[in-house]
Amino acid sequence: MNALATHVPMPATLPAQQAMAAAGPIDIEELSRHVQVLRRKLAPGQHVYRAGQPFHAIYLVHAGFLKTCELSEDGRERVTGFRMRGDLVGVESIGLAHYACDVVALDDSEIWELPYPPVLHACLQLPELQIRLTAALAGEIRNDRAWMLALGTLTAEQRVAAFLLDMAERHLRLGFSPRHFLLRMGRADIASFLGIKHETVTRALSRLDRLQCIDVQRREIRLLDTDGLRRMAGQGETLH
């Protein structure tokens, strides 16, 4: 979604979103002269941080795949997003003393830790950095809003279609095939993210398969009719 650095400056967009002007990548070389960038590797299931731990850094995903989970006091829980290479993690907790959500690796991952007060301080020396950081935060808001729109206006099946298109789009940006990829999360995580139940996700996938829009083998997805999917998800044109 946001992407300082390394790659893909643009926030992930739902097809619904307009094209972005927006900030390019942040120069990590440059940044690392100002802040101590620490690299951490994670195995599936490991947390980057948990809600309640003292906030001290934001993170740049360098490799792998993670999910962010929002929790409520009374035990409700929801996946609010999936993060891949180039995405920033932890920005939602800026300004707080403690992290506000959980971030968990779904696959072997590597993240770069950017200690926060130093980053803020570096912004004073590097105006570019400030612009990019702010733009990244704003992009995160737009991404969330685009999903709010989708979740509030689409049926279960349309949400699943939109989700697949989003995954395809992001894979494409990272240089992977947008028509054939592996889902790194379980049905339950997809369901939580889309605000539906895991059986419903399964049924939607099965039906899209039956309609020849996609081919599903457990977590392996092949998009057969991208335009068909887009039409379902209520997004006119094809970009590609």
Place this chain on the structure above:
Amino acid sequence: MNALATHVPMPATLPAQQAMAAAGPIDIEELSRHVQVLRRKLAPGQHVYRAGQPFHAIYLVHAGFLKTCELSEDGRERVTGFRMRGDLVGVESIGLAHYACDVVALDDSEIWELPYPPVLHACLQLPELQIRLTAALAGEIRNDRAWMLALGTLTAEQRVAAFLLDMAERHLRLGFSPRHFLLRMGRADIASFLGIKHETVTRALSRLDRLQCIDVQRREIRLLDTDGLRRMAGQGETLH
């Protein structure tokens, strides 16, 4: 010569959210020495901006009541939030060449226009401002996420209860009565925001009324049993 202390650019928080550490109010006095702050008055129905217009400023709501609407190419539309005094508007479009959503006044309102490149520039002189702006953006993300959690896990009636509690909380912060207030938006806007239909909002309100949790007279709301509401909305303790 701008007004007495403007107030808290903090995003509205769902009761579900933790307390905010976070930045205090933006010092408008100070800011206005660096950027040209323009005041604009709006009548109900007028737009602050529309999606697609060139981005040039963010806005601080000084008085009144507004809604932000997300739109998709294919005509779907959703209210993504309501803004009152102290809220920042337009931050979701930072980094773009054009605004990404619509903002409409629901009541007579006054907003202060903060031209954006100048604000960014002012951040270099006023580190405090940068911290607050970034924190405000992050707060916006948390607010959106908290609602995502709510909309993904609560029933229609619970959403309505959560909505009323949120309104009460925000009225309280601005020094108004949290137990007796006027909704400035129609049922359809509430419904859109909560991802349900307007008839469902009406029914939920009627039932909460019947249960003696609230008293509804069209747009006039009186909270009779706040704790009861909180229990419904799945939020344990009472703060007040």
Place this chain on the structure above:
DNA sequence: CGGATGTTTGATTTGTGTCAACTGCGGTGG
């Protein structure tokens, strides 16, 4: 007063949720 707009209520339909069984695959240990 009439008409437009917004709200409420009722009757009915329908999309998802719920509950439960079954399948297939991956891992582990005999």
Place this chain on the structure above:
DNA sequence: CCACCGCAGTTGACACAAATCAAACATCCG
């Protein structure tokens, strides 16, 4: 190497919350 276990995914039958369709009702305003 195969047998067993366990979990993730799939599918079916049924229940239920919310959407839909429709009609009355209130309020505002010219």
